[in-house]
Amino acid sequence: MRRKIPAWLRTPAWTALWLVLLEATTRAVWQPGVIGEAMYRRVSPSFGYGYDFHRPLCEPRGEELVCIPTQYRPHAPQTLAANKTPDTFRIVTVGGSHAAGHRTMPYTPLALVDLRERCPERHWEAANFGVPGYGSSRILLVGREALELAPDLLVIDFDGSNEYEDSRDLAYREQLHQGIWGALFRSHVVVLGRKFFSAEFSKPAKLHKAPRREEVTLTNEPEVRQRWNADVAANYEELIRLAGERGTQVMFVGLGMRNRRRNAAYEERHQLMLSLAAKHGVHVVDMAKVFQELPAKERIRLFRRDKHHYNIRGHRLVAGEVADAVLELAGEDCGTAM
Amino acid sequence: MLFNSTTFWVFFAVVGVCFHLAPRRVRNLLLLVASYTFYGFWDWRFLGLIALSTAIDFACGLAVARPSSHRKRWLMVSILTNLGVLGFFKYYGFFADTLQLLALKLGVSLSMPVLEIALPVGISFYTFQSMGYTIDVYRGTAKPVTRFVDLALYVAYFPQLVAGPIERSSRLLPLLMGDKRVDLDKVRRGAWLVVFGLTKKVVLADNMAPVADAVFNAPGPVDGLTTLLGIYAFALQIYGDFSGYTDIARGVSLWLGIDLILNFRRPYFCASPKAFWQRWHISLSQWLRDYLYIPLGGNRGGPIRTQRNLMLTMLLGGLWHGASWMFVIWGGLHGLYLVLYLLASRSLVVRAVRGLAAPVRGLLTVVAGVFWFHLVCLAWVFFRAPDLAAAGRLGRSLLGPLSVSDGDAKTLSLMALCAGPVLLLDYCAEVYERHHPQARDDAFVRALAPPWRGLVFAVLIALLAVAGAPEGAEFIYFQF
Numbered sequence: 004m005r006r007k008i009p010a011w012l013r014t015p016a017w018t019a020l021w022l023v024l025l026e027a028t029t030r031a032v033w034q035p036g037v038i039g040e041a042m043y044r045r046v047s048p049s050f051g052y053g054y055d056f057h058r059p060l061c062e063p064r065g066e067e068l069v070c071i072p073t074q075y076r077p078h079a080p081q082t083l084a085a086n087k088t089p090d091t092f093r094i095v096t097v098g099g100s101h102a103a104g105h106r107t108m109p110y111t112p113l114a115l116v117d118l119r120e121r122c123p124e125r126h127w128e129a130a131n132f133g134v135p136g137y138g139s140s141r142i143l144l145v146g147r148e149a150l151e152l153a154p155d156l157l158v159i160d161f162d163g164s165n166e167y168e169d170s171r172d173l174a175y176r177e178q179l180h181q182g183i184w185g186a187l188f189r190s191h192v193v194v195l196g197r198k199f200f201s202a203e204f205s206k207p208a209k210l211h212k213a214p215r216r217e218e219v220t221l222t223n224e225p226e227v228r229q230r231w232n233a234d235v236a237a238n239y240e241e242l243i244r245l246a247g248e249r250g251t252q253v254m255f256v257g258l259g260m261r262n263r264r265r266n267a268a269y270e271e272r273h274q275l276m277l278s279l280a281a282k283h284g285v286h287v288v289d290m291a292k293v294f295q296e297l298p299a300k301e302r303i304r305l306f307r308r309d310k311h312h313y314n315i316r317g318h319r320l321v322a323g324e325v326a327d328a329v330l331e332l333a334g335e336d337c338g339t340a341m
Numbered sequence: 342m343l344f345n346s347t348t349f350w351v352f353f354a355v356v357g358v359c360f361h362l363a364p365r366r367v368r369n370l371l372l373l374v375a376s377y378t379f380y381g382f383w384d385w386r387f388l389g390l391i392a393l394s395t396a397i398d399f400a401c402g403l404a405v406a407r408p409s410s411h412r413k414r415w416l417m418v419s420i421l422t423n424l425g426v427l428g429f430f431k432y433y434g435f436f437a438d439t440l441q442l443l444a445l446k447l448g449v450s451l452s453m454p455v456l457e458i459a460l461p462v463g464i465s466f467y468t469f470q471s472m473g474y475t476i477d478v479y480r481g482t483a484k485p486v487t488r489f490v491d492l493a494l495y496v497a498y499f500p501q502l503v504a505g506p507i508e509r510s511s512r513l514l515p516l517l518m519g520d521k522r523v524d525l526d527k528v529r530r531g532a533w534l535v536v537f538g539l540t541k542k543v544v545l546a547d548n549m550a551p552v553a554d555a556v557f558n559a560p561g562p563v564d565g566l567t568t569l570l571g572i573y574a575f576a577l578q579i580y581g582d583f584s585g586y587t588d589i590a591r592g593v594s595l596w597l598g599i600d601l602i603l604n605f606r607r608p609y610f611c612a613s614p615k616a617f618w619q620r621w622h623i624s625l626s627q628w629l630r631d632y633l634y635i636p637l638g639g640n641r642g643g644p645i646r647t648q649r650n651l652m653l654t655m656l657l658g659g660l661w662h663g664a665s666w667m668f669v670i671w672g673g674l675h676g677l678y679l680v681l682y683l684l685a686s687r688s689l690v691v692r693a694v695r696g697l698a699a700p701v702r703g704l705l706t707v708v709a710g711v712f713w714f715h716l717v718c719l720a721w722v723f724f725r726a727p728d729l730a731a732a733g734r735l736g737r738s739l740l741g742p743l744s745v746s747d748g749d750a751k752t753l754s755l756m757a758l759c760a761g762p763v764l765l766l767d768y769c770a771e772v773y774e775r776h777h778p779q780a781r782d783d784a785f786v787r788a789l790a791p792p793w794r795g796l797v798f799a800v801l802i803a804l805l806a807v808a809g810a811p812e813g814a815e816f817i818y819f820q821f
Contacts, residue, residue, distance in 0.1 A: 011525050013795075021795050197806075197807055
């Protein structure tokens, strides 16, 4: 005998069914093959709201792992072999805008080309997960996921200037992802919908305008700087520990600076990097030292107009230094760069 | 404790469970404790004020009900106490400033003591409701309450304590003292009112707020179109905010077995000031009509006195909203609209329109509706603008160039996304209720087949999850 659904249950049942259908449709449609690569990337997990979204850093497609592109990256999607062979040396890079390339080709793919040319007998792979605006807290999140890819070397771009953005955006991300009591935290409808909504409407504009001044003010506060440096140290120490557990080597790439000033925030972080490296035996590519050895006129030519981010010449210089250091680490004797 | 906060829903879940488990005779006491807890979340210091106001009205109610020559005196005690409390907490600063300014203009230096008085949340609502009780007992339209708990609950009933609807004792007291039965119909209606009310508040009002704020708080002139959109945004915000609050209040109250009065009936879908005030903040309109307009003489005594009474009622209604001349101007403007409407409705033109064919009349009604909406928006400018200078600046901006910017296009799409679904559902309800005059609340949704009804709920829930403003914003009417 057919049982009838009680009248009071029909509306909630249909509501739940529609919501499940909406979620299923969103999950089915939100694929690069359906909505196109451009749309798929447009509201990507790298868009400032963290990585705790269902979409992983790299997705298997046939023989390859196709990894998400970072913002502004003008080059093709990065791929890794789905099954890593014993002769493969896999490098993953995490960091902020310097790692991501900030509107130009970053040093990681340039270093990869260099390594492949200089040591063709070894299979080199590299993936760059640098995201502009990410500080150590979010880099730790990305790094944790990147270590799942079993890299031989984790390159941490020691920018360390995005701690303000981290605290601001992580707080915002919590709001964004809270859904209804956090129950819908993992819903594609909620997360994607909110990302579209906040990307389209007022929130990002509001976030980027006023707090800029606030960031400068806070950076000049010794107490705040001390707290941020403590965060950077704690987050990177955790990342070093995780890498150590997996047998992955770690390399810090320091920030090349136009001018080094005593007691400046960047100089403080540079010293922090050196002390952390010494404490944990981490390899360092000291770009501050490399840049300082160059004539002042030559140094200026390595930066974009913002006088902070490298241009392609700057990235080439970093790539060469990184390639040298990687070869040394990998125990390969293939000659020196450039 | 805001209706759009997790704290409230946890609180309500606890109260709801206890309410349904408790024996009927202690339910009012339980609801009273819950109501005082709810109010105490804002400021426990003012709980004494509510209790005092209730105690005085309880005593006055009993005294007024006794046949004696002192009945009127007791009524005056109640009215003066309530108005005194309201006047002191809400209007002292306003009247002191105005008096000093007037004295200064007359060349007299008047020094009034400056008192830093915090405004108790919802004071205008509960004092009117409490005062209404003694007036009703005096008039014989309500029986005096013999249990203090019942009257205290009537004054402080938490769903409607801080922003109404302002209930009448003849209506709410019997419901509170009754058995408060919760049936399936109430559960369903409550669910609809809560979901739709939350959508109005969180999706519509909270997303319109930044648009309106940007225009009303702009330090300098703004483009004409941006200003116009900002004013529309405020009209939508205040509608979503206040009617959303009322819907949630009525919804949660239905889950406790109490059917609160309808306070909003799609006020922007009407074409005249008279109809507007029959649909906007209905409980306040009716309160002012019964306790102010009619005692003033109402429409007895000829057209001039009617117009005077209308103006006075609306001016005081404006002042009820807040201690500021801007609210008085807002009320005065609505009074003027009502007077002009009264004059126009007696004119030959209106009589001629009534004789036109139905389609032409329908078209004219739409035109009149659009025109009336803009008059309401004009009045909102004075309601929302911080001062006259800001209102004047907005007026000048409106007359400026109507250039379209990217921001305006975004505002329009935000309005379409947030207001579209709410207004569409309102329109459906409006059409349905035209054909079913007795229908209310969720009747039009109930008329749908279960799959479509489920779809409406699902869309609203998805909107709440996706487009709902993340941080719980306060309700505008809490300040009144």
